[in-house]
Amino acid sequence: MDILAEIAGTLLTQAQKPTLAFLMGGMLLAALGSRLEVPEQVYKLIVLLLLLKVGLGAGISLREADPVTLAAPAAAAVALGIALVLIGARSLAVWPGVGRMDGMATAGLFGAVSASTLAAGMAVLDSEGVAYEGYIGVLYPFMDVAALITAIVLARVSAARGTATPGPDGTATVAVGGGGLGPGGLRDILSETARSPAISALLLGLAIGLVARPDVVYADFYEPLFRGLLSLLMLTMGMEAWSRLSELRKVAHAYVLFGLTAPLIHGALGLAAGVALHQLMGFSGGGAVLLAVMAASSSDISGPPTLRGALPEANPSAYVGASTGLGTPVAILSIPLWMALADKLIGL
C-alpha cells in the first residue's frame, strides 16, 4: 500500500530527525552527569533568533497571501488554535497533580502546528493525487501563533489567580476573563505577555515580515541558522528535561493519556472546520484533510522556544516529552484516518 509505506517512511524519518536525536542526546548527557552546558546568554540569543525567524516567516507568508480568499480559512485556523488550547486547559491542566504551568504549556504545544507533520500530510495527498488549496501553508501561522499566545495568556491568568501551585482547588476552571480576575487584570496579562522577550520577538518578526522586505536576510541568515540553532536548543531542553523528569513521576499517566488522545480529538475538530468551510466556500476535501492534520499535529519547531522563553517555570519534560514522544507519531499515523473520513463526508 502506497499510503502505509509513505506513513512508515515518515515515522522513520521523524525518529532519525536530528531534532529528536539532540533532545535525547541532551537527556543522555544529563543522565551520565556530563558537565556540558549552553551558556545562558547564548541560550537567550538562540531563542531570540528562533522566534524572530518564526515571526518573519509567518509575516512574509501573510504579506504574499490574498486577503479575500484567506479571510474565512484564516479565521477558522485562529478559532481552532484557541479552541484546542482551551480543551487542554480544561482537561490536562486541571488533572489532579498536574502542574498548572506544565499542563498549559503542553496544551499550547498540542494546539500549535508542526510544519513537518503538515509537510508529511501534503506528501501523502500528493502521492495519492488529491488536490488542495495552494495557500494552505499560510494557514499554519494563524493556528500556531493563536494557540501559543492563548496558552501563555491562560498560564499567566492562572498564575495571577494563585492557582499555579497544584492544591485543593486544582480543578478550578481557567476561562478567559472569568472568575475573580477583572478585565483590568486580563489587560495587564495581555500587555505583559506582549512585552515578554519571547512574544516581543515573535510579534516583531511578524510585523517586519508584513511591512518590510526581509526576504533576503530571512533566506540567507535566519533560515539556514534555524535548524542548527534548534539542535542546540533541543540539547539544552533535553538536559533540563532529564533533570526535571522525576517531577512527573506521579502524573505520567495523565500526559500519556493526553498525548495519545488529544491528536485524534483535535484532528476531528480540524476536519469538522474543513467540512464547514467546504459548505461555506467550496473548500476542497484535500484542504479539509490538511486542516485536520494541522490541528492534530503538535509543534516541534516554533513551540518549544516560545514556551521556554515565555513560561520558563514550565517543565520541558512534560510538554516536549508528551509532544515529541507521543503527539507527533499519533498525528502522523492518523493521516489516513482524516483522508478516509473526508472522502466519506465531502469527497476527495
Add this chain to the structure above:
Amino acid sequence: MDILAEIAGTLLTQAQKPTLAFLMGGMLLAALGSRLEVPEQVYKLIVLLLLLKVGLGAGISLREADPVTLAAPAAAAVALGIALVLIGARSLAVWPGVGRMDGMATAGLFGAVSASTLAAGMAVLDSEGVAYEGYIGVLYPFMDVAALITAIVLARVSAARGTATPGPDGTATVAVGGGGLGPGGLRDILSETARSPAISALLLGLAIGLVARPDVVYADFYEPLFRGLLSLLMLTMGMEAWSRLSELRKVAHAYVLFGLTAPLIHGALGLAAGVALHQLMGFSGGGAVLLAVMAASSSDISGPPTLRGALPEANPSAYVGASTGLGTPVAILSIPLWMALADKLIGL
C-alpha cells in the same frame, strides 16, 4: 523618465530595507516597554564579527587592486573622508547644545560611505549607459575607514581636552594636534584608538585580508552572517536610540539642518575631486559622479557598529537617526544632480 523611476524605486527599496525596519522595530519595542534584550556578550560578538568582516572585505579588495592606477584616486578618497569629517567637526559638533560626542559620531557617519547608495548610483549610470572605472568599488574602503578613524580620533581628542561636555567653550575648534593638546597626547589617543576593540578588529581584518587568503572563510562565513547580525545590531541600536531620544529634543533642528545639507555639500566636494582627477589622469565623468555619490552618502553598514564600539558614549538617536532618516534619502535623491553637473563640466 528612466532616472526618476530608478530613483523612486531605490527610495522605496531603501524604506523597506530590513536594516531600517529592524531599527524602527527596536524603537517601537522600546516605546512599548518590551523586555526584549540582546545579551551584552552577544552584542560584543556581533560588533566583533561585523568589524572583522568590514576589514576583511576592504583588505581583500585592496590586495586585488592595481596599486599604480589606484594611487591618485585612493589618495583623493582618503582626503575626502578626512575633509568631510572635519567639516562636520567644525559645524554640527560645535553647534551650541549639541553633545561633542554625538556631533563627532554624526560627522563620522556622514563622512563614511554607504555601499548601497553607491550601488544605487552604479545602477543609475548603468541604466543610462554611462561608463565608469571598474576599480571604483575599491575606493570605498579608503574614504570609509579614513572618515571613521578621523571621527573617532577627533572625538577622543575633544574628550581629552575636557570639551566633551557642552559648556561655554562649546565653540572651541577641534583641529588635529592644535590647541592645548601636545603631540604626545595625540599619539596617546591614536594608539588608544588603534587598541580599542572596535578599531583593533577593523585593522586586524584589513591586515589579514591584505596578506593572507581569507577569501573562502569571508565568502562562506563572514559575508552571509553579516546582514543577519546587522539586523540584530539595528534592533539593539533602535531600542537604545528610543531610550535616549529625549536628550536630542532641544537640538533636533541642528541635526535636521545637517542631515539635509551635508550630503549636498559633501557631494559637491566629491564631484570637485572627480573633476580634478579627470584633469590629472583622465578619470571618467561616470567615475566623478560615483565619487560624488560616495561623498554624499552616509554609512549604513560599517559605520554604526564601528561607532557604537569605539564611542559608546555617543547617542545613536543622533547619528543613526540623522544618517538613516535624512542623509541617505537626500544622497539618493541627489544622484541626478551630480550627473547633470558632471555632464556640464567634463561630459559623461
Add this chain to the structure above:
Amino acid sequence: MDILAEIAGTLLTQAQKPTLAFLMGGMLLAALGSRLEVPEQVYKLIVLLLLLKVGLGAGISLREADPVTLAAPAAAAVALGIALVLIGARSLAVWPGVGRMDGMATAGLFGAVSASTLAAGMAVLDSEGVAYEGYIGVLYPFMDVAALITAIVLARVSAARGTATPGPDGTATVAVGGGGLGPGGLRDILSETARSPAISALLLGLAIGLVARPDVVYADFYEPLFRGLLSLLMLTMGMEAWSRLSELRKVAHAYVLFGLTAPLIHGALGLAAGVALHQLMGFSGGGAVLLAVMAASSSDISGPPTLRGALPEANPSAYVGASTGLGTPVAILSIPLWMALADKLIGL
C-alpha cells in the same frame, strides 16, 4: 618536478591559510596591547559547536563505512593514535622543565591528524596517478579521537598523581594504570574525561552522527560555521599564546626538537602499520603512504578546541606553536619520503 611544485604550493597555501593568519593576528594584537576580546560565553559556544561538528562529521563517515573492510585498518589507526601519544608522553612530557600539561597537550596534537595535510597527501598521490583505498578518509577520526582522548586521560592521570607540577620526580613514567594510581582512580579519570564539556560534545556528536541523520543540519549549519568560528578560536588562542609565551623561554629547545623529529618518527610508524596491513589484507601502497601522512601530521582543526576545552591549564603557546609552526610544515615536506619508502618496500 611535479611533486616538488605540489609540495611548494601546499606549503604556500598553508602559510596563507586564514587559520594561521588569525593565530598570528591574535598574537600581534596581544603584543600591541589591544583590548579586543572574545567574550567568555561566546568562546564556550564556539568550542561547543566546533566539537559537535567534529563528532558529527566522524559519526556520519562511520555510519556510511563498511564495517568488515574497515575493521583492521581502523584498529591500526586507533593503535597508532594511542602509540604516538605515548611516545610524546615518555619523551617531551618528561623533559626536565617542560610542564606536564603542556607536554601532554603537545603530544596529543602531534598524535592527532590534520585533515588538510591528509588532503595534501591525497592531492600528491592523485597527481602522480597512485591509487589508494576510497575509505581512507574514514580512518582519520579513529586516529584523531584516539590520540586526543589518550592525551587528555594521561594528562589527568598525571595531574592526579601530583606530578603536574614539574619537580624532582619530573621523570616519572605516566603509563596507563601503572604506579600508585589504582584502577578505581583510572576509572574515575576516564569517566571524568567523558563528562567534561569538550569530550561530552565530541562523543555526543559522534553518537548522533552514527544513529540519527543529521546530514542536512551538518551540511547547512555546522560545516559552514566551522571555519569561521575556527578563525575566532585561533584569534583567541593567539592572544592567549602571546601572553603565555614567556613561560616557554627556558624549554623552547625541547619543543623545537620535538616539533622537528616527531613527524618523522610518527610517519615511519604509520608507514610500518601500512606495510603490515599490506601483508595482512593487501592494503595498497598508496594507502600505506596516506597512513604515514596521517601519523606524521598534527591536528590543526579538531585538536586545538578539544585541548583548550579539556585541558584549560595547558599553555597554547606550547602546543599550537609547536604543531602549527613546526609539525605541519615538516609533515608536508616529508610526503615524498613516505612515497619513496613505500615504493621501495611494497610498490606504489
